[in-house]
Amino acid sequence: MRIGVPRESSPSETRVAATPSTVPQLLKLGYDVVVERGAGERADFPDTAYAEAGASFGTSQEVWASDVVLSCNPPTDDELALMSPGATLVSMLSPALHPEVAERYADAGISALSLDAVPRISRAQSLDVLSSMANIAGYRAVIEAAQAYGGMFTGQVTAAGKVPPAQVFVVGAGVAGLAAIGIAGSMGAQVRAFDVRPEVGEQIESMGATFVEVGAVDTTVSSDGYAKEMSADQAELAARMYAEESRNADIVITTAQIRGKAAPILLTAEMIAAMKPGSVIVDMAASTGGNTALTRADEKVVTDNGVTIIGWTDLAGRLPRQASQLFGTNLVNLLKLVTPAKDGQLVLDFDDEVVRSMTVTRKGAVTWPPPPVKVSAAPTPVTTPSAEVAKPAEDPIAAAQRKRTRNLVAAGLGMVIFFVIGGLSPLGILGHWMVLMLAVFVGFYVISNVTHALHTPLMAETNAISGIIMVGALLQVGSDNIAVTILSWVAILVASINVFGGFLVTNRMLAMFRKG
Template sequence: MRIGAPRAAGADPRLVAVTPDAARRLAGLGHDVVVEPGVGDGARLPAHEYVAAGARVADRADVWGADVVVTLDPPGPAELDLLRPGATLVAQLAPATRPELLAALAARGVTALALDAVPRISRAQSLDVLSALSNVAGYRAVVEAAEEFGGMFTGQVTAAGSTPPARVFVIGAGVAGLAAVGTAVSLGAEVHAFDVRPEAAEQIESLGARVVRAADAVQQVSADGYASAQSADQEAAALRAYAEQTAQADVVITTALVRGTAPVTITRTMLDAMRPGSVVVDLAAPGGGNCEATVPGQRVVTDRGVVVLGYTDLAARLPQHSSRLLGTVVVNLLTLLTPAEDGRLALDLDDPVVRGMTVAHAGEVTWPPPPVPVSAAPPPAAPERVATPAADPGAERRRRGMRRTVLGALGVVAGGLLVAASPPDAVGHLTVFALAVVVGFYVISNVTHALHTPLMAQTNAISGIIMVGALLQIGDSSPVVTAIAVVAAALAGVNVFGGFLVTRRMLGMFRRGAS
């Protein structure tokens, strides 16, 4: 079949749904690819690369008249007139908010597949355009914030003094939020993040950020993994957490969207409490904005000097990367629709992924799709449970604390008895030993991970001293002393050998060419 890739129909021509690499892979599926002149100019993809990939450059009418038309933006009235009956359109169509467009496509007999209506199931993740672009937008949000912020994200230690790292607060830990968290952490910022979904805390911590906790704002785990509208009490608790964090933050990145609508998370009162020069990047600007000062598509500076960025084209500001992701999604979709790789489209409406994306077919509007079945088997019956009193969450902590206190007291008593029964010369040795244990414990336990390798070298030196002392005691007249010296020398030797071996392997990781 002939696949047409026109220039973007919307106001932003930088993104392209079919890259030269995608065109080459589509040709491998048996399709003929035609592109409009200048289709890749915004992403710096010249026409000769498309030709080298096996595509053909044709005029606009020829491209829109193809069997399958792939574009990012929904078509306007002029483009609708160029679509031929029976054609297949692949685009972002916003089917929930544009019923008139769906009706027009159905009236022309066009089969429409909405890239922004992919079912949220594991098998469809490779087709999820929204997640791919959200990931780019989260990264770009940090870049924009770094451009506006009047300092470095990472802390600095110089001869002239030191500067603390920037403090970044991210609201929402979805795809965009986690991308922003990871980017800010990699730049050296001190990152704090909050999400109403309790399952997001582990993901935040895995990226090296600190989780902001507000127990009264946490929602139960949702069936689809997305946040739902908060109750009044939950919203109030969340706003209290936002107010506390924004007052300390240098950069705030908001990503909260509930079914496409942006709830208010940053009030004007919170903006007034932020330091002059602070930056707010509102990734929810396309949905109206999380910040009360957000103007979608614009940069706003408040009276207090806080910069609020409401850009709606963050993914398009990295056109090459975003277009590459879009092209991969299109290839994945057409691979699914061309199972025989013979250039023939097979629209299997029994497939829940295909059915979920199909919003118009055979002259009818097919939106909304039927619910996606999660499992064909009925869930197992829950076993009967005997009601038990709610456990006190602090009881176990108190029991552990009591055990530690009792054991510590017993240890002190035993040590006192040992000292009392020891000869005077041994008291001094026991005192030095006890102090060495205490000091060694606190020194080792408070060493940062970055110093483990040099610390290992120091412990190797200590083990070497122990080995020398043990060797000097071997052959003593007392068999007990000799036995202890042999064991000490053996253990110290193992420690020295193993320590140098591990140190060598760790240092080898930093040598050029090391795997």
């Protein structure tokens, strides 16, 4: 089969669906690749680079007449008319937002795969274009905000006075939101973030930002990895939080979108009017209506009180080279999935839930919407076998009392054993026995109270202790007492395992921080 890569007809589209580094991977799958001349110019990929990669060139008509067409945007009516019945189109088709497009491709007699319909499951991450583009868009959103803000992100203390850091508030902690949080934080800003999915609070804090919590927000873990609409009570509480956070922020970045629906309005005109003059809003949901009441797609709006609202819908395309590379890599991973024999023959296997979820039409038949994916992003609930009778919940006070009693009994038995052994041991051994017991108690309480973050330096300390044990054992290994000799050999073996194992683990951890 032949893969066609057209030059995007939209004047604002800078990306290309295949790059000189992804073309050889397509060729290895058994396909022929034909590229329209100038397809990669806006992403700084010259035609000579495609020629060196093994691609051939064709006119727009020849490219769209290919067996498989890869594009970033849906085709125009004229471009769709050039496609042959039975061909396959792979693009961002947005069937969840515009389900009527399925009939359009069915009438053309083609198979259509929508890249924005990839299910949120682990095995589909490598071909998830939405995540790839959202990552770049989140990065670019901070750059756009910094340019419009005109101030420093990081705080400074100088001889001329103190400069406070910029206050950044990010709404939504998906891929784009987390990328924005990371970049804003690395630039020195104080970042606060909110998401309706409670499970992402830990991710926000791991990026160094403050997770803004709202009371009464649904604590149910998202079943598909996407955000869902709030109830009326939750929305009211969230609105109060949005008003307060936006009023205190210098920069607000909104990313909230609901799959298959228009973006929710989070910041009203009144909230924006209460923001500080010179503050900036970057609305990353502008393409689906926007998260603010004043957002205009692909426009920059400055309000009467001096707030700048940026509604660019091509944030990822403003970094065209990297965006095209990631987009093309996602497409390569998709074609690997649908070309199992690597013979250049595309196979749409509906037993594969990833392929089924993406397919809008197959050979002219409408297949949208797909059935729900079987794999859920929510944790699997623990079920009790029907043959067993569920035990009633135990009284926590009684459980704590029993645990305390067990600990006291164990401590009492330990003391009895200690005194018995001490009473039967020679006076010289008794001193060593005391040191051993004290070491056991001190070691237990020291190690059990060390935070996990300090386990690596603690391991280095235990290596030093093991070294001391090894030296002592070496001094005793030549003893005339056979029991002492055996014990010395055992001590040498155990201490050696600990020392060398500790060095191996430490070296492996350090390798994670080495470049290359």
